[in-house]
Amino acid sequence: MEFLHDIWGFLKTRKKFWLLPAIVVLLVFGGLIVFSSGSAIAPFIYTVF
Amino acid sequence: MSEKKKIILGISAYYHDSAAVILIDGKIVAAAQEERFTRKKHDPAFPKNAVRYVLEEAGVTMEDLTAVSFYDKPFIKFERLLETYHAFAPSGITSFLAAMPVWIKEKLFLRKILRDEFEKVTDIALPKKTPILFPEHHLSHAASAFYPSPFEDAAILTVDGVGEWTTTGIFHGKGKDITALKELHFPHSLGLLYSAFTYYCGFKVNSGEYKLMGLAPYGHPKSERVEKYKKLIYQDLIDVREDGSLLLNMEYFNFATELEMCDDEKWNKLFSLPRRKPEDELTEEYMDMALAIQEVTEEIVILLARTAKKLTGSKNICLAGGVALNCVANGKLHKTGIFENIWIQPAAGDAGGALGAAYAAYHIFLKQDRRVSGDGRDAMQGSYLGPEFSSPEILRTARKYEAVSHYVADFDTLAKRAADLLSEGKVVGWFQGRMEWGPRALGARSILGDPRNADMQKRLNLKIKFREGFRPFAPSVLAEESEKYFDSDIASPYMLFVFPVKENRRKIIPATAKGLYERLYVSRSDLPCITHIDYSARVQTVHKETNERYWKLIDAFREKTGYGLVVNTSFNVRGEPIVCTPEDAYRCFMATDMDALVMGDYIFLKEEQPGEQKDFQNTYEAD
Numbered sequence: 147m148e149f150l151h152d153i154w155g156f157l158k159t160r161k162k163f164w165l166l167p168a169i170v171v172l173l174v175f176g177g178l179i180v181f182s183s184g185s186a187i188a189p190f191i192y193t194v195f
Numbered sequence: 196m197s198e199k200k201k202i203i204l205g206i207s208a209y210y211h212d213s214a215a216v217i218l219i220d221g222k223i224v225a226a227a228q229e230e231r232f233t234r235k236k237h238d239p240a241f242p243k244n245a246v247r248y249v250l251e252e253a254g255v256t257m258e259d260l261t262a263v264s265f266y267d268k269p270f271i272k273f274e275r276l277l278e279t280y281h282a283f284a285p286s287g288i289t290s291f292l293a294a295m296p297v298w299i300k301e302k303l304f305l306r307k308i309l310r311d312e313f314e315k316v317t318d319i320a321l322p323k324k325t326p327i328l329f330p331e332h333h334l335s336h337a338a339s340a341f342y343p344s345p346f347e348d349a350a351i352l353t354v355d356g357v358g359e360w361t362t363t364g365i366f367h368g369k370g371k372d373i374t375a376l377k378e379l380h381f382p383h384s385l386g387l388l389y390s391a392f393t394y395y396c397g398f399k400v401n402s403g404e405y406k407l408m409g410l411a412p413y414g415h416p417k418s419e420r421v422e423k424y425k426k427l428i429y430q431d432l433i434d435v436r437e438d439g440s441l442l443l444n445m446e447y448f449n450f451a452t453e454l455e456m457c458d459d460e461k462w463n464k465l466f467s468l469p470r471r472k473p474e475d476e477l478t479e480e481y482m483d484m485a486l487a488i489q490e491v492t493e494e495i496v497i498l499l500a501r502t503a504k505k506l507t508g509s510k511n512i513c514l515a516g517g518v519a520l521n522c523v524a525n526g527k528l529h530k531t532g533i534f535e536n537i538w539i540q541p542a543a544g545d546a547g548g549a550l551g552a553a554y555a556a557y558h559i560f561l562k563q564d565r566r567v568s569g570d571g572r573d574a575m576q577g578s579y580l581g582p583e584f585s586s587p588e589i590l591r592t593a594r595k596y597e598a599v600s601h602y603v604a605d606f607d608t609l610a611k612r613a614a615d616l617l618s619e620g621k622v623v624g625w626f627q628g629r630m631e632w633g634p635r636a637l638g639a640r641s642i643l644g645d646p647r648n649a650d651m652q653k654r655l656n657l658k659i660k661f662r663e664g665f666r667p668f669a670p671s672v673l674a675e676e677s678e679k680y681f682d683s684d685i686a687s688p689y690m691l692f693v694f695p696v697k698e699n700r701r702k703i704i705p706a707t708a709k710g711l712y713e714r715l716y717v718s719r720s721d722l723p724c725i726t727h728i729d730y731s732a733r734v735q736t737v738h739k740e741t742n743e744r745y746w747k748l749i750d751a752f753r754e755k756t757g758y759g760l761v762v763n764t765s766f767n768v769r770g771e772p773i774v775c776t777p778e779d780a781y782r783c784f785m786a787t788d789m790d791a792l793v794m795g796d797y798i799f800l801k802e803e804q805p806g807e808q809k810d811f812q813n814t815y816e817a818d
Binding site for chain 1: 270271274277278281295296298299300303304306307
């Protein structure tokens with residue numbers, strides 16, 4: 147929560163909302179790498195097969 | 196009821212030179228760099244040892260802190276990275292992929308990481324209500340330069356590689372307020388320009404810049420080659436404006452997208468000179484190149500200072516940022532007389548950001564008033580802000596190594612013994628009191644020698660420090676005697692100014708001496724060891740009120756020899772951080788050609804010590 151609050155504060159103060167999609171994509175992929183402890187596409191492969 | 200004390204912990208970490216500082220009611224209680232504890236030069240890791248030390252020294256825990264202040268804003272740095280990669284895409288994809296994981300996993304979550312680290316280090320969590328603040332990188336530098344300075348009002352100039360976006364900043368400090376006036380943004384950076392030349396001349400970026408500065412005087416001033424290099428720099432590499440702002444021609448630089456500073460091929464074509472590999476011979480071309488970029492840097496710093504003067508109208512200037520460690524440029528700036536007074540933060544690099552962050556939290560966030568001493572003295576306490584070791588701790592080390600030591604109860608006698616050793620041409624390790632804050636050894640962790648000794652430079656460089664022979668040595672001079680040896684009218688307690696050696700002390704360098712080492716080993720004055728090839732010296736003035744023991748030693752040397760100065764180099768070997776503990780000092784002493792070690796009240800003589808360690812210098816990677 148603290149992180150979301152900080153990142154919102156940063157985007158608002160700096161008026162850099164266009165960075166939001168890039169940050170979200172990076173965080174989603176980053177999260178996938180961390181939680182699947184390996185390749186970012188592994189979770190999608192399992193859902194397909 | 197008395198008001199609760201305001202205790203601020205300042206941190207710099209995760210780039211280079213991690214450090215921690217504790218400030219209590221605006222007074223610096225302790226400050227230390229992590230590298231001194233971990234023995235890893237420029238250690239960028241979270242400064243757990245430094246944090247532990249400063250809290251212990253202050254006698255406080257995480258629960259007592261009013262605020263924690265980190266020296267930059269990670270989100271804005273991340274913004275800069277994303278925008279830069281976007282601007283240069285698709286080039287830079289490799290560097291992007293290398294940089295992103297660490298940001299996504301760690302750096303973006305810095306607040307949480309800091310809280311976790313504090314708990315791990317001290318076993319006590321930082322209370323949720325204690326704020327963690329993130330002042331901007333250059334504001335931290337500006338605060339580290341202005342708040343401890345002796346000035347009520349001053350222009351502040353900060354110049355480094357890059358912080359978040361800012362690479363150069365001009366501020367106005369007044370009382371407890373700092374106002375930002377002008378900024379220059381990445382990738383246009385004087386610090387990165389100097390680092391690109393450091394890289395091209397075969398030295399390590401972020402640590403070899405001072406070697407490039409030391410090499411510059413070997414260049415040939417006003418020679419055709421130096422002038423040609425300068426012209427090429429101004430014409431093809433940079434566009435400098437009247438106010439000192441500059442634009443880099445990014446055709447020639449790769450640092451924005453790659454893991455290297457510049458395009459070797461283009462530079463080779465431009466200068467008709469290939470990049471020097473780290474241990475290659477230093478030819479005259481590289482000396483001239485070092486001189487050219489040094490002169491360009493000085494010219495830009497002076498233009499920036501003029502702008503700062505115009506914008507603030509102040510008679511004082513404070514400097515910080517890595518470029519402020521360029522003591523040759525500082526000396527030139529002083530000589531211009533643009534400002535009456537100049538003060539430089541001794542830890543001008545990123546470590547000093549921890550101090551600035553703490554000060555910014557205290558004066559700006561907590562709005563606490565600032566008191567200037569009024570007697571012209573700064574608040575740095577001589578920069579002796581690190582750990583100190585007692586006699587039992589020194590004896591414990593002596594016992595561990597079965598070392599032979601002599602206890603001398605009376606310090607005046609000890610100083611005389613050490614002065615005798617120095618006057619006999621011996622090299623003495625000097626370990627006294629609290630460790631220095633900042634990159635310079637200032638007589639708390641120093642290796643000392645006789646400046647009159649013509650062979651001393653060679654011996655110190657090759658047999659004690661195991662470093663390049665061309666590297667100059669600095670003098671520590673009694674503040675009262677400085678003008679006898681140097682053309683200087685100001686104090687330089689932190690070794691941050693270069694002054695010319697007095698003309699009547701100089702000797703002419705014969706025209707037949709041409710190569711680097713031929714010129715190096717010619718006696719240039721009656722103080723050959725500390726007189727650089729251009730008759731300059733990087734002076735430390737020693738003041739009785741900030742380091743009485745060191746002052747007394749030099750005074751004893753003066754009584755013995757008539758010369759009130761000694762050679763002072765940091766207590767370490769090449770690539771090693773300056774020693775911190777008695778054990779670090781004893782190991783370094785035993786592994787080098789040092790003759791004696793004076794540690795606290797004890798003298799250790801080399802010939803009496805059991806055994807000899809070999810190859811200690813190989814423990815550390817050459818810098």
